[in-house]
Amino acid sequence: MAERSVSMTDTIRSAGKRLGQKPSSKEFLDKYGSLWTVLVLALVVLVFGLLSSTLFTQAGWEAVSKSTYEYLPLAIGETFVILTGGIDLSVGAVLGFSCVVSGTVMEHMLGTSTGSLGITVLGFVVGIAVGGLCGFLNGILITRLRLPPFIVTLATLYALGGATYIVSEEPIYQIPHQLVTFGQQSLFGGWFIAPVLVALACVVVFGVFLSRFRFGLRTYAIGSNRIAAERAGINVRRHLVWVYVLAGALAGLAGMLVSANFAQTSPLFGNNDELAAIAAVVIGGASLFGGRGNLLGTLCGTFLIAVLTVGLVLVQVTAFWQEVTIGVVIVLAVSVDQLLRSVSQR
Amino acid sequence: MAATVQAEEGKSASQGKTPLLAARQITKHYGSVQALRGVDLELYPGEIVGLVGDNGAGKSTLVNILSGALQPSGGTILVDGDEVSLNSSIEARNRGIETVYQDLALAPDLSVWANIFLGRETTRKGFLGWLGWLDRKAMSTDTERSLDRTRIRIGSVQSKAGQLSGGQRQAIAVGRAVAWGSKVILMDEPTAALGVEQQQRVVELIRTVSKGGLPVLLVTHNLPQVHSLCDRVLVLFQGQLIAELFPAQCSVEEIVSWITGAALTRSTNGG
Numbered sequence: 001m002a003e004r005s006v007s008m009t010d011t012i013r014s015a016g017k018r019l020g021q022k023p024s025s026k027e028f029l030d031k032y033g034s035l036w037t038v039l040v041l042a043l044v045v046l047v048f049g050l051l052s053s054t055l056f057t058q059a060g061w062e063a064v065s066k067s068t069y070e071y072l073p074l075a076i077g078e079t080f081v082i083l084t085g086g087i088d089l090s091v092g093a094v095l096g097f098s099c100v101v102s103g104t105v106m107e108h109m110l111g112t113s114t115g116s117l118g119i120t121v122l123g124f125v126v127g128i129a130v131g132g133l134c135g136f137l138n139g140i141l142i143t144r145l146r147l148p149p150f151i152v153t154l155a156t157l158y159a160l161g162g163a164t165y166i167v168s169e170e171p172i173y174q175i176p177h178q179l180v181t182f183g184q185q186s187l188f189g190g191w192f193i194a195p196v197l198v199a200l201a202c203v204v205v206f207g208v209f210l211s212r213f214r215f216g217l218r219t220y221a222i223g224s225n226r227i228a229a230e231r232a233g234i235n236v237r238r239h240l241v242w243v244y245v246l247a248g249a250l251a252g253l254a255g256m257l258v259s260a261n262f263a264q265t266s267p268l269f270g271n272n273d274e275l276a277a278i279a280a281v282v283i284g285g286a287s288l289f290g291g292r293g294n295l296l297g298t299l300c301g302t303f304l305i306a307v308l309t310v311g312l313v314l315v316q317v318t319a320f321w322q323e324v325t326i327g328v329v330i331v332l333a334v335s336v337d338q339l340l341r342s343v344s345q346r
Numbered sequence: 347m348a349a350t351v352q353a354e355e356g357k358s359a360s361q362g363k364t365p366l367l368a369a370r371q372i373t374k375h376y377g378s379v380q381a382l383r384g385v386d387l388e389l390y391p392g393e394i395v396g397l398v399g400d401n402g403a404g405k406s407t408l409v410n411i412l413s414g415a416l417q418p419s420g421g422t423i424l425v426d427g428d429e430v431s432l433n434s435s436i437e438a439r440n441r442g443i444e445t446v447y448q449d450l451a452l453a454p455d456l457s458v459w460a461n462i463f464l465g466r467e468t469t470r471k472g473f474l475g476w477l478g479w480l481d482r483k484a485m486s487t488d489t490e491r492s493l494d495r496t497r498i499r500i501g502s503v504q505s506k507a508g509q510l511s512g513g514q515r516q517a518i519a520v521g522r523a524v525a526w527g528s529k530v531i532l533m534d535e536p537t538a539a540l541g542v543e544q545q546q547r548v549v550e551l552i553r554t555v556s557k558g559g560l561p562v563l564l565v566t567h568n569l570p571q572v573h574s575l576c577d578r579v580l581v582l583f584q585g586q587l588i589a590e591l592f593p594a595q596c597s598v599e600e601i602v603s604w605i606t607g608a609a610l611t612r613s614t615n616g617g
């Protein structure tokens with residue numbers, strides 16, 4: 001594929017060919033079938049909006065967006081992992097562990113002459129690095145010991161859960177005020193808090209990374225056909241390690257966002273978060289077998305869960321029914337998705 | 347696109363030259379199964395060599411070893427006369443050895459162009475390109491052109507490989523090997539799922555490639571095809587090469603008798 005000189009006739013011919021092709025319904029479904037989550041999200045928003053007008057107010061948006069910033073980074077990382085055909089059960093535990101380690105470091109640094117901003121930056125670096133290291137551990141265990149991701153991340157879920165309490169049993173409130181200012185900073189007339197913007201920025205950046213960059217393409221390839229990826233010359237093991245590092249680092253980032261907003265680091269943070277992250281990815285149309293899914297779906301999945309949770313609170317449904325509803329939505333989401341797939345495959 | 351570069355080599359296998367790719371005493375066992383028992387093979391510029399044998403004779407094993415996808419238990423591989431170790435597919439590919447695998451090695455969720463370019467993606471210039479920003483447009487148009495040239499019809503290069511028919515998928519795998527191959531092309535049953543017309547296309551493609559100077563090693567069960575297309579036919583029987591036949595001087599029936607081993611018993615009985 002070396003030469004790039006396109007002759008005029010070639011260009012015209014292929015352009016004409018493309019124009020002449022009507023997109024078949026198959027291709028249409030293939031391209032937009034995954035977007036049905038957007039429709040479901042719109043529908044749910046509409047229904048709850050009609051039931052309770054609060055959803056369309058600033059307070060409603062605030063409640064919804066506030067319950068997404070923690071899950072978005074986790075769900076982004078989880079999407080990459082699930083696209084490779086793996087799963088990461090440890091993201092919640094990594095969140096808790098990395099924020100507690102970061103909190104301990106920051107508490108220690110507060111006694112020194114380092115400024116508040118410096119400690120805040122350091123806190124972020126430590127949180128993300130510790131998260132990345134946890135992901136590295138996952139990746140190494142999965143690729144070197146050839147253990148299934150489910151087993152490895154189940155083990156690290158337990159181990160890190162314990163390690164978190166070994167580092168610090170109590171919440172740490174001694175964190176730099178700059179961090180708290182950032183975490184509670186409201187922007188754009190109160191419509192956004194800074195952590196929400198950071199989370200949304202992550203969706204955009206990693207969405208582009210996934211769909212337009214080599215790393216993303218290879219992530220899909222590995223989940224789609226690992227042997228083909230190997231034969232195409234991709235270093236699959238190294239790539240997988242990076243995918244788990246990414247998931248861990250994003251969990252570390254999520255931990256810092258939560259700590260900043262809650263003005264503390266707590267060993268309770270992140271508990272059970274992996275379930276919400278996986279649910280968001282699955283509702284967003286990703287296949288657990290790998291190779292299929294995207295971050296737009298994951299974004300919608302995350303917001304769908306958030307709108308459901310907030311909406312059910314607004315219409316005064318008890319917490320237990322909220323969880324039942326989310327369970328029902330997961331089943332519905334996946335079965336409609338499979339239905340669409342079987343149509344597009346025909 | 348080195349496949350279409352014209353070389354001066356003649357068509358006949360000239361024993362005086364160094365083979366582009368050679369295997370010496372290759373053995374392979376899977377546990378207790380002895381799949382290959384000391385196979386020697388040489389590929390010279392521009393020749394089309396058939397590799398035939400019954401199911402389980404070891405054809406795919408040999409092809410996978412030559413393509414770096416599988417490691418031999420013993421023996422050596424030489425490229426341009428130099429001993430090399432092909433520890434992975436990428437090493438073979440970097441030496442210009444392209445393979446159409448029996449299982450095609452396509453990612454069903456990726457588009458046609460992504461499958462063709464996977465592992466050697468075209469990126470844009472500059473810093474973002476260094477980070478891996480894909481030049482999707484260049485890859486699509488390149489794919490369109492190279493498939494056009496091979497006259498393989500697959501509709502849009504944007505369609506997912508998994509949504510194509512078995513024959514179309516096979517055509518993509520063949521097109522990929524031809525597009526990238528610059529030294530040797532190995533094909534493990536490249537026409538098995540193809541219709542008559544597409545089969546003819548692949549046959550023409552193989553001829554074009556070999557005229558360009560690249561040897562093609564062709565594994566197939568289609569013996570009339572082997573007989574009409576190949577310069578030389580190697581017969582693999584229970585992991586050993588038992589015959590080298592020249593279609594110009596032998597019949598399809600003769601090839602069959604070697605594949606089934608009948609000729610072998612005859613020759614040992616007779617000798």
Ligand SMILES: Nc1ncnc2c1ncn2[C@@H]1O[C@H](COP(=O)(O)OP(=O)(O)OP(=O)(O)O)[C@@H](O)[C@H]1O
Nearest residue numbers: 376379381399400401402403404405406407408448
């Ligand atoms: N991964 C493996 N593990 C164990 N045995 C194997 C493996 N792959 C192949 N074999 C054995 O090695 C022998 C040769 O197999 P191979 O696939 O090379 O045959 P083939 O000539 O390509 O057959 P076919 O015409 O059916 O494709 C067979 O006996 C097969 O059972």
Ligand SMILES: [Mg+2]
Nearest residue numbers: 405406407448
């Ligand atoms: Mg075979």
